Amino acid sequence: MIIPDITDVLTLIVLVFLTSFLLVYVVRKLAIKFDVVDRPDSRRVHSAVTPRGGGLAIILVWYVSITLLFFEGFIDKKLYQALMTGFVLAAISLVDDILGVKPIYRLIVQFVVVIAAFYLLGGIRKPVTFGIDVLSTPILTYPLAIIGMVWFINLYNFMDGADGIASIQAIIVALTLFWFTGSLELLVLAASVLGFLYWNWPKAKIFMGDVGSTQLGFILVILGLHYYNTLDFSIFNWMMLTSPFWFDATLTLYRRWRNGDKLTAHHNKFVFKRFVLAGYSHEQLDVALILINAFIIILISLFREWDFLKIPVYVFTLLFLYMLVRLVDRIYPFTKD
Secondary structure, eight states: OOOOOHHHHHHHHHHHHHHHHHHHHHHHHHHHHTTOEEOOOTTOSOOSOEEBOTHHHHHHHHHHHHHHHHHTTOSOHHHHHHHHTHHHHHHHHHHHHHTOOOHHHHHHHHHHHHHHHHHHTTOOOOOEETTEESSOOHHHHHHHHHHHHHHHHHHHHHTOOSTTHHHHHHHHHHHHHHHHHOOHHHHHHHHHHHHHHHHHSSSOSSBOOHHHHHHHHHHHHHHHHHHHHTTSSOHHHHHHHHHHHHHHHHHHHHHHHHHTOOTTSOOOOSHHHHHHHTTOOHHHHHHHHHHHHHHHHHHHHHHTTOGGGHHHHHHHHHHHHHHHHHHHHHHSOOOOO
């Protein structure tokens, strides 16, 4: 792979950031004009009518940028092709933001896109722990991986419910992966999202919308699978890195199922929402998310090279997050619908 000049990289990142920043401004004006907005209701932690769809700016800048990088030889062909399938997902998510799309149709498109991307990436390599193949049968690992990828796309959408958190998480994951892999597309992703974050920082002037949140979930899971397949980043480390989102969403879903709640009903049971409803600000939530991620990144940095500690550190991360959940339970209890 070609090694870019540092000046060219810095110029690219600044241009990506500025373009994203300006495009969000344009999208915001259009969203207000055409009444593409979110209004306060019982399932939201916002108190003002706010335009949505700002993620469109992220996605437009992202796709143009990675296409340019691909033709300049900076992105792996398999990765580029897999990422480009997400354009279909972006399209239906944009329609959903503007007109609304039935969940079943969105889910079908998500599975089609994920299966196509999974195929283009060459599937998933055999998980090996302690020198032993784990779940090495494709007939088992492939369906599990595809379902997990679709779940991650949706949970990222669920977690986009407070100012800044979806953007912050994507930037942190992208920069951490760049630190360990040196892949230029990760800086492009971080810069694209950073241009939006200015407008989404509390108090948010625009929301990301499904077009942004589902895409970020898709992009991050494709990048995670790609770097796992190329031996650049362990899947356990990727799951640790993204755990502040998937752990909250998955545990909340399980607890609502255990309570007998209707899983398709709207709710405010996510940990991050209960944190805000307990009286803490969106800024405090963002700071807490950054600190949690910093702790997890330190764990990854210290122990990623020690294979025998891979699973214990992963389990420790989940226990740490569960402890935080229980702390939130004390200040704003998890109740039955």
